[in-house]
Amino acid sequence: MQQYLNKIINGDSLEVLRKLPSNSVDAVITDPPYSSGGKTIAEKCQDPIMKYQQSGNKNAHHPTFLGDNKDSRSWLHWCNLWISECYRVLKPGGYFLMFTDWRQLPTASDALQIGEIAWRGVIAWDKTEGSRAPHKGYFRHQCEYIVWGTKGKCPKAEHAGPYPGCFRFPVKQSDKFNLTEKPTQLMEQLVSIVPEGHIILDPFAGSGTTLVAAKHMKRQFIGIEKDTGYAEIGLKRIAE
Template identity: 30%
Template structure:
């Protein structure tokens, strides 16, 4: 069920459970997403809202990974897929993992790199970007937020994919990357706070256009519900 929907430029943002929304979407060119890994990341970080981190409450969104039927649906509805955390999931064999090297010292206690499963016809590739520089040194909007430069790099492997779906949108980083590269975007997010943050970030991305990308100037957010 779609609880709320917003159209911002070429981006369609949906507040709802992707398990319920996906059957109504039809096909897309590509899925580029960062699902829950099922490692309880949220319980150790706390919920991030527009007002900042709330360490009194603990997110439960990362208690379990998506089901195999969910991944089967994503692979069926799209020609191309880039799925972060792919080493945690039951996905087909691939020759192309994309690796984010977080450029951390050997003493770093958390993961020093993350891997994305893809069906891209390419050898494995590495993107090096310090994890502490995700949001220009400012506080992150989401506990597991990726750099938009990383997601833009991912889209570079899909030059012919015009419409990108992220069924686990979070704070909208994939959408921001799509805006900067002139792609169409569909994002689904189950949490209202993160949905609102994604709307604001994507609106802000349109307000700072890339002079080399042809797109409508300063689109207004349209709420459909």
């Protein structure tokens, strides 16, 4: 296990997860590709830059990423594969937290339960009023969600808690290294569900924000990232 700790492993998440020992991590906190934006096949198959980057931020130049063009059924099947491995790798009572948006929220909750995680609720992330809306007649797409659960019984915490059911953090361009970046402050709150020194696993590490937050909060971590460019960004951020 020591060979994987406090590193980003550049590789396919499912392949790497299969190499990790069973009952070895305290929490899985991850932000997988949503395969969400767009109503038609053509729209879903667009480059994520076209789907997720707001029109006013075209000069941000965040790299694109792979694996975001699945339909709902294939996405559910894919989630079942890697969530089942996460279940095996989690210690009894370990936490599982997975980001999703409003489109995939029903499927994400199904995926959690199919993977044998005991589904315990939904946490809202309020991105604040800077969030986009197609026009004035729309409600803003202001929230994303975290479906969460545990491997078996949910343990009573002694180091902290109870934890908020809603977090309010804006997305800041100075803290954004990925098209779908989550704020570092948000991730620092989430990794704190386990005590210092415990192990956080992120199978879709992206630019490494979960891992940076874990390091800030004195938690150990294991990151997996398929894209070499993003893995390098994450490693640089951790080193800094």
